[in-house]
Amino acid sequence: MFGKLPPPACPGLCYLLTFIIGASEIVPRHQAAWSLRFNSCLQTVWEPGPGGHGRGQRTELTLPELCVLGPEREASAGSLVNPERSPRPGSRRRKRDGLFGIFSQDPDTELEVAQALRMVKTNFCPYHRIAAVGASMGVEGLANDASRSHCPTRNLREIIGALRLFRSDRDNQERLGLAKVIQELVTMVSEIISNHCKLSKQHQAIPVQDPEDEEWVRPQLLLQGSEQHLTQSVSRFVFHQLHHRLFPTEPTAEDNRIHLQIQRLWWLRPRHLDLQKALAETEQASEAVKLLQRLHSLRSPNEMLEVMAQAFRITTQAACLKSQLAEGICKTSQDNAFGADEALPLFILIIIRANPRMLDSVLSYAERFTTSDQRRTEQGYALAQAQSAVEFSKRCRKEQLSNLKPGEWESSLVLTDNFMKGTDLGTLAPTWGDCTSAGPAAMADVRWCPVMVVACGPEADLAESLSALGAAKPCAEAGPLLEDGQLHLAASGFCLWENEGPAAVMTSATLLAPFLRKRLASLVSDRVLDPRLVATTELFVVFPGEKPLVAEASLAACLPLPAEPSLQLLQAALDTSPSEEMTWRPPVVGNLGVRCSV
Amino acid sequence: MSGAAQNVFHFKLVLLGDASVGKSCLVVRFAKGEFYEYQEPTIGAAFMTQTVNLNSEVVKYEIWDTAGQERYKSLVPMYYRGAAAAVIVYDITSKESFDAAKGWVSELQGTNTLIALAGNKVDLEASRVVEREAVRAYAEQMGVLFMETSAKSGQNVQELFREIAVRLPKDSEEDDEKAKGFGVGVKGAAPKAAGCCGWS
Numbered sequence: 178m179f180g181k182l183p184p185p186a187c188p189g190l191c192y193l194l195t196f197i198i199g200a201s202e203i204v205p206r207h208q209a210a211w212s213l214r215f216n217s218c219l220q221t222v223w224e225p226g227p228g229g230h231g232r233g234q235r236t237e238l239t240l241p242e243l244c245v246l247g248p249e250r251e252a253s254a255g256s257l258v259n260p261e262r263s264p265r266p267g268s269r270r271r272k273r274d275g276l277f278g279i280f281s282q283d284p285d286t287e288l289e290v291a292q293a294l295r296m297v298k299t300n301f302c303p304y305h306r307i308a309a310v311g312a313s314m315g316v317e318g319l320a321n322d323a324s325r326s327h328c329p330t331r332n333l334r335e336i337i338g339a340l341r342l343f344r345s346d347r348d349n350q351e352r353l354g355l356a357k358v359i360q361e362l363v364t365m366v367s368e369i370i371s372n373h374c375k376l377s378k379q380h381q382a383i384p385v386q387d388p389e390d391e392e393w394v395r396p397q398l399l400l401q402g403s404e405q406h407l408t409q410s411v412s413r414f415v416f417h418q419l420h421h422r423l424f425p426t427e428p429t430a431e432d433n434r435i436h437l438q439i440q441r442l443w444w445l446r447p448r449h450l451d452l453q454k455a456l457a458e459t460e461q462a463s464e465a466v467k468l469l470q471r472l473h474s475l476r477s478p479n480e481m482l483e484v485m486a487q488a489f490r491i492t493t494q495a496a497c498l499k500s501q502l503a504e505g506i507c508k509t510s511q512d513n514a515f516g517a518d519e520a521l522p523l524f525i526l527i528i529i530r531a532n533p534r535m536l537d538s539v540l541s542y543a544e545r546f547t548t549s550d551q552r553r554t555e556q557g558y559a560l561a562q563a564q565s566a567v568e569f570s571k572r573c574r575k576e577q578l579s580n581l582k583p584g585e586w587e588s589s590l591v592l593t594d595n596f597m598k599g600t601d602l603g604t605l606a607p608t609w610g611d612c613t614s615a616g617p618a619a620m621a622d623v624r625w626c627p628v629m630v631v632a633c634g635p636e637a638d639l640a641e642s643l644s645a646l647g648a649a650k651p652c653a654e655a656g657p658l659l660e661d662g663q664l665h666l667a668a669s670g671f672c673l674w675e676n677e678g679p680a681a682v683m684t685s686a687t688l689l690a691p692f693l694r695k696r697l698a699s700l701v702s703d704r705v706l707d708p709r710l711v712a713t714t715e716l717f718v719v720f721p722g723e724k725p726l727v728a729e730a731s732l733a734a735c736l737p738l739p740a741e742p743s744l745q746l747l748q749a750a751l752d753t754s755p756s757e758e759m760t761w762r763p764p765v766v767g768n769l770g771v772r773c774s775v
Numbered sequence: 776m777s778g779a780a781q782n783v784f785h786f787k788l789v790l791l792g793d794a795s796v797g798k799s800c801l802v803v804r805f806a807k808g809e810f811y812e813y814q815e816p817t818i819g820a821a822f823m824t825q826t827v828n829l830n831s832e833v834v835k836y837e838i839w840d841t842a843g844q845e846r847y848k849s850l851v852p853m854y855y856r857g858a859a860a861a862v863i864v865y866d867i868t869s870k871e872s873f874d875a876a877k878g879w880v881s882e883l884q885g886t887n888t889l890i891a892l893a894g895n896k897v898d899l900e901a902s903r904v905v906e907r908e909a910v911r912a913y914a915e916q917m918g919v920l921f922m923e924t925s926a927k928s929g930q931n932v933q934e935l936f937r938e939i940a941v942r943l944p945k946d947s948e949e950d951d952e953k954a955k956g957f958g959v960g961v962k963g964a965a966p967k968a969a970g971c972c973g974w975s
Contacts, residue, residue, distance in 0.1 A: 451844070493821060514926075516799025517790075517840035520821035521847055552857065553787040553837045558822040561839070565850040577846040 211403075215410045218370040223333045237373045240365070242299040245328045245339040247353065293354040294343065296336075296361060299329060336362060337418045347541065350423065356546050359419070363412040371407055409479060416477030416546070424476075424542055431537045439532045439570045443681065444589040449578040450522035455503070457526050461495035464488075469531035472539045478546040481539055482556040489559040492527055493520045521565060528566035534709075540564055630670040630684045630730070634714035636662050637691035664691060670718065682718050682730060689716075689732070783833045784945050789855045789888075791879045792864035793872040794843035797895045800926035801864060802838050805936050827940040834940035860889040860939050867894045867923065868902045873910070880917055891920040891939050898925040 221238040299305055304327045311317065328339035343353055350356065416423070428436070447457040465488035475481050497515040533539065543560055544552075551557060575586045636659060658665040670684035686693070692714040709732070710716065716730045790798045799821075806825040821840040826833055841847075841854045855861055861883055865876035876892060883890055892914050894905060907923060914921035920938060924931040 450846075489822075514797075514800040514803045516802070517821040517842045518794050518799065518844065520840070521842035521850075549857070550785070553785060555822050555837075558837075558839055561853050562821075564853055565847070568850055568853070569847070572849065 211406060212410060214374060215370060215407055218373055219333075219366070219411065219414055222366055222369060225332060238369060240330075240332055240336070240369065243296050243330050243336060244299055244302040244304065245294065245296055245326075245330060245336060246302070246304070247294040247326050247343055293352070294340075294358045296358055302327075302329075305329075333366065337415070340419060341422050346425075350545060355423070359412075359415060359546065360548060363408060363415055366415070367404070367408045367411045370411070371404055374407075412479055413477050416479070420476045423546070425535070425538050428535045429538055432535045435537045435567055435571070436532060436534065439529055439536075439567070441590060442529050442570050442573060443532075445526065445529055445578075447522070447526060448580040450525065451579050452519060452522045452526070453500070453503075456496040456499055456519060457523055459492065459495040459499065461491040462523075462527055462530075465492045465527050466531040469528065469533045472533045473535040478543045479551075481543045482547060482551070482560060485543070485563055486556040486559040488527070489520075489524060489562055490555070492523060496520070496523055521562065524562045525566040525569050528563060529570060536563075536567060540567065626672050628670045628672045628682060629667055629719040630682065630688060631665070631667045631717045631719060632689055632692055632710075632714060633663055633665045634692040634711055636664050639664070639691050642690040642693070643687060666691070672718070781828075781831060781833045782945075783835055784943070785835050785837060786859040786940075786943055787839060787857060788836045788860045788862065788939070789839045789841060789858040790862050790864065791841055791851065791855065791876075791883075792843055793866070793869075793875045796843070796864045796866040796869070796872045797926050798843065798862070798864040799840055801862075801893065801895055801924060801932060802840065804926045804929055804932045806838070825936070827937050829937075829940055832945060834943065834945075836936065836940075855883065855886075855888065858888050859943055860891065862891045862893055862935070862939070864893045864895050865905065866896050867905045867907075868896055868899050870904050873905045877913070880919060884917065889920070889939060889943055890917075891922070891935060893935060894921075894923040895926060897923045897930060898927045 218238055221236070222240060225236065225239055297303075326342070328335070328342070330336045330339055340355075340358070343349070343355075425432075447454045468484050468488040472481055472484060475484060493515075496519065500515045500519070528536075540560065540563060544564075547557070547560075552560070575581065578586070666688055668684055668688040670682050672682045689710065692710045716732060718730045790802055792798045802823060806823045823838045823840075824836060825838065826835045828834075839854050839858065841851050861879070863876045863879045863883075865872040867873075873894075880890060880892065892910070894907070894910060911921055920935075920942065922931050922935045922938070924935055926932065
């Protein structure tokens with residue numbers, strides 16, 4: 178079906194099309210046709226066909242001629258101003274500084290708006306007016322004001338182009354009032370398309386019943402395009418176009434800080450927040466973790482909010498059903514209905530488990546570019562939950578947690594902190610000794626087992642990546658193995674078990690050295706690494722035994738350590754038996770001797 | 776826009792109160808009450824919506840529950856930010872929960888939020904600790920709405936949310952927001968630009 182469509186008129190629009198196909202699971206079937214129709218309208222708004230190039234030929238789907246006014250734009254940005262629109266060649270360009278100072282105050286609020294972006298109809302554009310006045314007086318170039326930028330536009334492509342000219346890092350976005358301008362643009366485009374498609378507002382008034390109550394969808398609903406759907410499509414399109422200007426491409430310092438802070442709490446369990454373990458361990462919770470982990474790769478604030486809300490919804494619903502089942506029957510009048518008292522700790526645990534990348538950027542992006550209407554809904558609630566979770570992990574103190582075993586807080590944090598700083602575990606031994614001497618109960622339910630960690634990724638220079646880490650020789654016992662342009666590595670690891678389930682695997686950073694994306698610049702210490710692998714890397718943990726178990730793993734943190742001595746020290750310090758579920762005798766760490774047979 | 780149809784107003788309502796006062800039950804009772812024909816499909820959870828039909832208007836609540844435990848207390852302002860109404864729940868059998876409720880009342884006094892105080896678990900009259908009249912006097916003094924409710928029997932639950940709906944100011948905020956987007960950019964800017972330019 179899609180093969181027969183003519184190729185889209187502009188490269189940007191491929192995007193929208195791909196997205197709709199990709200999202201067909203969540204778009205109700207009867208909306209798909211409308212998605213395509215909105216898309217074709219957007220194409221026209223984006224750039225009316227070659228026939229409509231002149232000023233005269235305007236259709237319903239043409240944006241009014243608008244001027245984007247703003248502060249002086251960055252020097253590097255090219256000029257978008259149309260040659261025919263800019264002052265006529267040959268005219269003396271007299272630069273006037275601050276002529277437009279009179280526009281620097283908003284007459285309504287009397288606030289300084291000199292730094293803000295404005296979008297006005299050309300008819301009302303002060304530049305055009307002054308130029309006209311100047312022309313009538315015979316003064317040319319009256320409106321050339323170097324202190325402000327002025328971009329006349331004729332279609333959506335030019336507006337987006339004009340918006341892209343401004344430096345829009347996070348501080349600037351607020352000063353520019355970019356959120357407001359984008360909102361205006363989305364509303365304007367939606368209105369134009371809505372008029373064109375004659376989306377009837379009357380239909381909206383029909384009370385839409387709960388779809389679950391009706392076995393069939395009413396025919397008029399099938400035929401009816403929804404304004405909400407239209408606005409979503411338009412806003413998604415506009416944000417996709419501007420995404421790389423609005424959302425940082427690399428984690429910011431704050432992102433990294435929050436990432437590490439959440440990382441520190443990886444050991445937090447439901448009991449620490451007085452939450453029933455069963456509520457936190459649902460299939461939906463794992464699904465939510467996966468959803469949250471891809472937040473930073475989404476390309477519009479609405480999609481981010483949607484995913485956050487979805488993650489929130491599925492976990493609370495699953496937990497709620499579980500708690501109701503546990504009570505036998507749903508008794509709403511009982512004293513303990515499921516509510517935020519359970520939902521918040523649950524979401525905190527999920528955020529900690531997911532520890533999404535660039536979380537701070539995602540949250541502030543989603544907050545800045547959503548309407549106040551949206552902030553009131555479930556999506557807004559999910560955003561508040563996520564913000565609370567981040568705030569909680571920032572401020573988390575020992576007194577706030579329940580059911581801590583003696584020494585648990587200290588040992589967990591010391592362990593994490595030292596791992597993060599890349600401290601040689603040799604210096605850790607006294608601390609560990611202390612906590613085990615506090616009583617055998619201290620680490621009683623933490624067990625361990627050795628595992629094999631297998632990584633496979635694109636070919637890389639092992640020696641070079643190792644020396645970048647400051648390591649001399651690879652710790653990989655088996656390999657490196659080069660096959661089909663893929664590099665395979667395997668090494669021993671150490672798996673901590675808690676509550677008889679594997680909780681975390683540790684291995685030496687030297688194993689992963691060839692696949693690590695890059696070093697993080699002096700964040701906590703210069704030995705902390707960006708805990709990310711190059712995109713094509715696969716990472717598995719193999720639990721040996723009679724029937725070896727293979728589990729996919731994802732990397733949470735990576736620190737350069739002298740591997741085998743550290744792990745042996747840790748093993749000795751834990752001094753607890755290996756997990757009882759392990760029927761085999763654990764070999765000494767470092768001598769697993771399993772060959773990578775991939 | 777909706778012509779003769781009823782005006783729909785959306786309000787954010789936040790629930791505050793200690794962990795065991797039954798605020799979640801109160802709202803589940805409200806959201807699942809048998810008085811309303813059309814219900815949003817909800818299972819009891821932290822976020823719910825429910826509508827109240829007044830004569831000429833429909834009030835649609837977006838209800839935000841908050842965690843009541845002490846350890847999350849500092850996070851609560853993130854939830855009540857921008858709320859039109861706050862229902863502060865205490866347990867009539869617990870003095871502590873009432874003290875906590877008073878704390879919330881004074882914290883929210885300075886904001887534009889409409890405050891309602893709900894003394895829950897009135898079905899447990901026998902073990903009452905917080906006297907009704909004392910609270911009534913306090914509520915009058917602070918100028919907040921007060922009702923004693925029972926999530927168990929449903930007593931006063933619908934009444935409470937209906938009363939809030941009646942009292943909430945409905946200054947057609949909805950229409951303003953609708954008109955804003957397009958208006959500011961194109962229509963709204965017109966007189967502004969012309970006005971300050973003054974040369975037209």
